[in-house]
Amino acid sequence: xxxxxxxxxxxxRKEGQNVTLSCExxxxxxxxxxxxxxxxxxxxxxYYSQIVNDFQKGDIAEGYSVSREKKESFPLTVTSAQKxxxxxxLCASSKRTxxxxxxxxxxxxxxTRLTVL
Amino acid sequence: xxxxxxDPGPFNVPEGATVAFNCxxxxxxxxxxxWYRQDCRKEPKLLMSVYSSGxxxxxxxxxxxxxxxxxxxxxxxxxxxxxxxxLCVVNSxxxxxxxxxxxxxxxxxxxIIQP
Numbered sequence: 599x600x601x602x603x604x605x606x607x608x609x610x611r612k613e614g615q616n617v618t619l620s621c622e623x624x625x626x627x628x629x630x631x632x633x634x635x636x637x638x639x640x641x642x643x644x645y646y647s648q649i650v651n652d653f654q655k656g657d658i659a660e661g662y663s664v665s666r667e668k669k670e671s672f673p674l675t676v677t678s679a680q681k682x683x684x685x686x687x688l689c690a691s692s693k694r695t696x697x698x699x700x701x702x703x704x705x706x707x708x709x710t711r712l713t714v715l
Numbered sequence: 716x717x718x719x720x721x722d723p724g725p726f727n728v729p730e731g732a733t734v735a736f737n738c739x740x741x742x743x744x745x746x747x748x749x750w751y752r753q754d755c756r757k758e759p760k761l762l763m764s765v766y767s768s769g770x771x772x773x774x775x776x777x778x779x780x781x782x783x784x785x786x787x788x789x790x791x792x793x794x795x796x797x798x799x800x801x802l803c804v805v806n807s808x809x810x811x812x813x814x815x816x817x818x819x820x821x822x823x824x825x826x827i828i829q830p
Contacts, residue, residue, distance in 0.1 A: 633820075640719070640802070640820040641759070688758055703749065704818065706758040 602707035621689030628694040630672035721821040738803030747806040
């Protein structure tokens with residue numbers, strides 16, 4: 599089945615540790631995104647990538663890092679510099695139709711719930 | 716800053732009723748509009764894209780009012796399974812390739828269908 603997978607579903611981290619969240623898609627989508635969602639809040643963009651080996655900061659990139667070595671994969675590292683990392687992390691992807699004024703639909707993975715102990 | 720505003724609710728609606736909620740957006744240059752549904756502790760799932768002419772998918776109807784800068788979602792004959800949070804999503808970057816498609820997410824409207 600085509601889709602987006604994220605792992606792990608739940609992750610516990612001690613303060614001062616870096617952790618990496620996995621995101622994989624087999625939809626052949628060019629663009630991938632990372633968001634975080636806090637209770638009662640809208641999704642906020644952390645990082646995004648429109649093409650392999652390229653990525654851009656979103657609205658709240660501080661304390662996070664990403665890589666895009668393969669089209670299918672866009673892992674997110676939550677570093678110890680992130681002061682309030684406990685949140686629900688969502689990865690998404692979209693086709694990225696070039697030259698269009700319209701935004702392609704984003705499809706989400708099931709999310710990773712990170713808790714800092 | 717580009718904003719997308721939604722009434723957080725909760726909207727408590729009896730099963731079988733019709734419910735509608737709106738979402739206002741601040742960027743008049745927005746071109747793409749979506750409604751997503753998010754169940755508790757799950758990922759958002761696309762419910763429908765919103766086209767200029769409005770669109771209908773079964774019991775769901777979405778409409779766009781550019782003059783007043785809002786989109787609406789109407790649910791007819793509501794089912795218990797419609798209980799969820801409905802996210803309004805608007806792109807906030809003009810043209811292609813700008814930003815991360817510039818999507819701005821509303822905080823969602825919580826809908827509870829009661830038996």
